[in-house]
Amino acid sequence: MFPKGIGNMGQLGGLVKQAMEMKGKIEELKEKLGDETIEASAGGGMVNVVVNGRFELLSLEIDPEIINKDDPEMLTTLVRAAVNEGVRKAQDMIKEKMNEMTGGFDLPGMT
Numbered sequence: 267m268f269p270k271g272i273g274n275m276g277q278l279g280g281l282v283k284q285a286m287e288m289k290g291k292i293e294e295l296k297e298k299l300g301d302e303t304i305e306a307s308a309g310g311g312m313v314n315v316v317v318n319g320r321f322e323l324l325s326l327e328i329d330p331e332i333i334n335k336d337d338p339e340m341l342t343t344l345v346r347a348a349v350n351e352g353v354r355k356a357q358d359m360i361k362e363k364m365n366e367m368t369g370g371f372d373l374p375g376m377t
Contacts, residue, residue, distance in 0.1 A: 288368070295367055299360050306352035313344040317352035319360060 299319035307314045312329040326348075332341060 291367065292364065295363060296360070299363055302356075302359065304352055304355040304359060306348050306355055308347035308351065309344040313341075313348040315345075315348045315352045317349070317356050319356055321353050321356055323349060323352070 296319075302319045303324060304317050304319075305314065306317065309329075309332060312332045314325075314327040315323060316325040318324055326345065328341070328345070332344065334340065
């Protein structure tokens with residue numbers, strides 16, 4: 267017979283097992299979401315990007331009409347805006363899918 271309080275070790279073991287299973291499912295989902303792509307643009311579609319769920323820039327398209335050698339800052343600003351929008355959309359997608367899986371329970375470090 268276990269001393270009082272140790273008899274609940276089975277329940278704790280069950281919780282640990284559930285947590286490990288959830289972690290595995292989350293890792294599997296993160297891997298799957300890494301292959302998802304998100305499109306974003308800036309400047310009314312003059313700069314278009316595709317970002318994946320791993321926050322990698324997959325493609326960048328720049329309309330030649332906005333390339334101005336006398337104003338490189340404008341192009342830099344539009345590229346940065348499009349990439350940042352793509353990353354933000356990817357983060358939102360991942361957060362949404364994680365919330366669906368966890369029932370809205372926030373798991374720090376998972377998103």
